[in-house]
Amino acid sequence: MVNHVVSCEEVWREVSNYVDGELDAGLRSLMDEHLRTCKRCASVLAGARNVVQLYGDERMLEVPAGFSRRLEKRLEKRLTQDAAVKGSRWSSWSAWLVPVAAMALIAGSLLLTNSLTHWHFVRSQHAEPAYKIPPDLVVVVSSGAKLFHVPGCPFIHDKASERTMTAKEAMQEGYVPCTRCLRKYLQTGLSGHSVTEVAESGEEEEREETLSMAGR
Amino acid sequence: MSEPSMTLNNPAQDGIREQDLILHVQSGQSELFYELVRPYERRVYAAALAILRNEQDAEDAAQEAMLKAFAKIRQFRAEARFSTWLIQITVNEALMRRRRERTVPMEGLDNRRDAGDNESEYAPRDFADWREIPSEALERKEVRQRLAEALATLDRKYREVFVLRDMEHLNIQETAEALGITVASVKTRLLRARLMLRDLLAAGWEQGWFSRLPFEKGNKPW
Numbered sequence: 001m002v003n004h005v006v007s008c009e010e011v012w013r014e015v016s017n018y019v020d021g022e023l024d025a026g027l028r029s030l031m032d033e034h035l036r037t038c039k040r041c042a043s044v045l046a047g048a049r050n051v052v053q054l055y056g057d058e059r060m061l062e063v064p065a066g067f068s069r070r071l072e073k074r075l076e077k078r079l080t081q082d083a084a085v086k087g088s089r090w091s092s093w094s095a096w097l098v099p100v101a102a103m104a105l106i107a108g109s110l111l112l113t114n115s116l117t118h119w120h121f122v123r124s125q126h127a128e129p130a131y132k133i134p135p136d137l138v139v140v141v142s143s144g145a146k147l148f149h150v151p152g153c154p155f156i157h158d159k160a161s162e163r164t165m166t167a168k169e170a171m172q173e174g175y176v177p178c179t180r181c182l183r184k185y186l187q188t189g190l191s192g193h194s195v196t197e198v199a200e201s202g203e204e205e206e207r208e209e210t211l212s213m214a215g216r
Numbered sequence: 217m218s219e220p221s222m223t224l225n226n227p228a229q230d231g232i233r234e235q236d237l238i239l240h241v242q243s244g245q246s247e248l249f250y251e252l253v254r255p256y257e258r259r260v261y262a263a264a265l266a267i268l269r270n271e272q273d274a275e276d277a278a279q280e281a282m283l284k285a286f287a288k289i290r291q292f293r294a295e296a297r298f299s300t301w302l303i304q305i306t307v308n309e310a311l312m313r314r315r316r317e318r319t320v321p322m323e324g325l326d327n328r329r330d331a332g333d334n335e336s337e338y339a340p341r342d343f344a345d346w347r348e349i350p351s352e353a354l355e356r357k358e359v360r361q362r363l364a365e366a367l368a369t370l371d372r373k374y375r376e377v378f379v380l381r382d383m384e385h386l387n388i389q390e391t392a393e394a395l396g397i398t399v400a401s402v403k404t405r406l407l408r409a410r411l412m413l414r415d416l417l418a419a420g421w422e423q424g425w426f427s428r429l430p431f432e433k434g435n436k437p438w
Contacts, residue, residue, distance in 0.1 A: 009339070012411070015407070015411070016403065016406055016407035016410055016411075017403070019410070040340075043340075044340045044411070044414070046348070047340075047411075047414035047415075047417070047418065048410045048411060049348070050348065050417070051382075051410050051413045051414050052382055053348075053349075053351065054349060054351065054353070054363060055363060055382050055383050056382050056385065057351055057354050058258070059354040059355070059360065060262075060354065060360060060363060060364070060383060061258035061259060061261075061262045061383065062258070062360065063258050063261045064271055064275060067261060067278075068254070068257060070279070071257060071278070071279055071282060072250055074279050074282075074283070075249065075282060075286070076250075078283055078286070082246065134355070134357075137355060150355075158233075159255060160233050160234060160252070160255055161251055161255075162254060164257075164258055
């Protein structure tokens with residue numbers, strides 16, 4: 001590529017800055033010119049862009065199963081210890097614990113109902129049932145909401161209270177799929193499927209206890 | 217309660233809500249702390265895992281970092297980004313553990329090419345005809361796992377910079393500060409990490425595992 005003002009090696013050296021938009025206009029336009037005619041460098045740029053886009057997606061941030069629960073428990077334990085030390089704060093703690101205990105009772109009774117009837121309560125009476133949703137699809141839910149979403153969905157309500165779980169867990173907690181980001185898994189137009197029906201074939205049937213980022 | 221699917225999420229409102237939560241926790245409402253950090257738990261874990269490489273160690277470090285953040289919450293200043301502050305505490309915790317234990321599995325392999333930031337000899341290996349991989353590919357567990365495995369093969373110094381910059385979305389300066397290295401080092405390591413991952417994933421691209429997506433025939437969204 002002798003006709004290029006910038007060499008292939010220079011393009012490779014700057015490709016990261018190019019992707020980040022950190023090049024000055026002059027160098028960028030020289031690189032654009034080079035990329036228009038050099039297939040190899042265009043391939044390097046496309047690959048680097050794919051890497052940044054794919055790894056930058058929230059779905060790549062996975063935690064082991066039960067991570068949230070264990071973290072919450074540890075924080076609670078610490079806070080309880082703090083409260084015990086600072087006796088003066090007990091009144092505010094008891095005020096907080098009462099609704100938590102009430103919630104635990106309600107949750108317990110719902111779980112009991114589920115286990116007796118094999119029926120999952122659904123938070124929304126107008127829910128559209130999920131159809132063949134992969135059980136291990138990573139989804140997010142938030143407190144006070146009824147829907148579960150693909151991470152990053154713009155329709156997540158109260159993002160600050162987001163929790164990550166699998167689609168199966170979300171449905172067990174009564175959440176239903178977002179009609180926007182999970183439209184393809186809605187049952188509209190189909191009939192005779194249970195709300196908890198999940199994909200039955202292929203790799204999506206895997207039931208791994210641990211979702212790990214390292215994948216080992 | 218309004219129907220959530222009818223309400224667009226407003227990042228500005230999220231920011232205000234986060235500031236409120238911080239103020240409440242700083243003024244003693246400790247029970248709100250989990251609500252404050254919950255949106256970041258995956259990022260905190262990912263940062264710890266990038267440094268420690270072991271899931272159990274990463275989880276311990278992530279939990280400990282959260283406790284430290286709670287203990288230091290009064291030191292947090294509103295002009296900083298809370299997420300960045302939390303990630304920096306996590307990185308410090310993970311680095312401290314690695315220094316203390318010095319027995320992180322596979323650490324020996326990390327040192328193969330750890331001598332300086334000599335990026336000049338690197339040239340991309342593969343020139344496959346790449347096109348954009350739709351992000352829907354990430355709905356496949358197999359794809360996420362392959363990406364995670366490729367990342368895990370990177371040398372430590374490249375992996376740490378890549379995770380903080382491209383997965384945690386810290387900026388170059390914040391990444392440099394969190395890891396205690398120069399901005400120039402962050403840039404060269406980031407370039408190298410992105411190109412190495414590109415090479416590693418090229419094989420997958422040619423074998424077609426990015427393109428086997430869970431969509432019915434004729435129903436592809438692109």
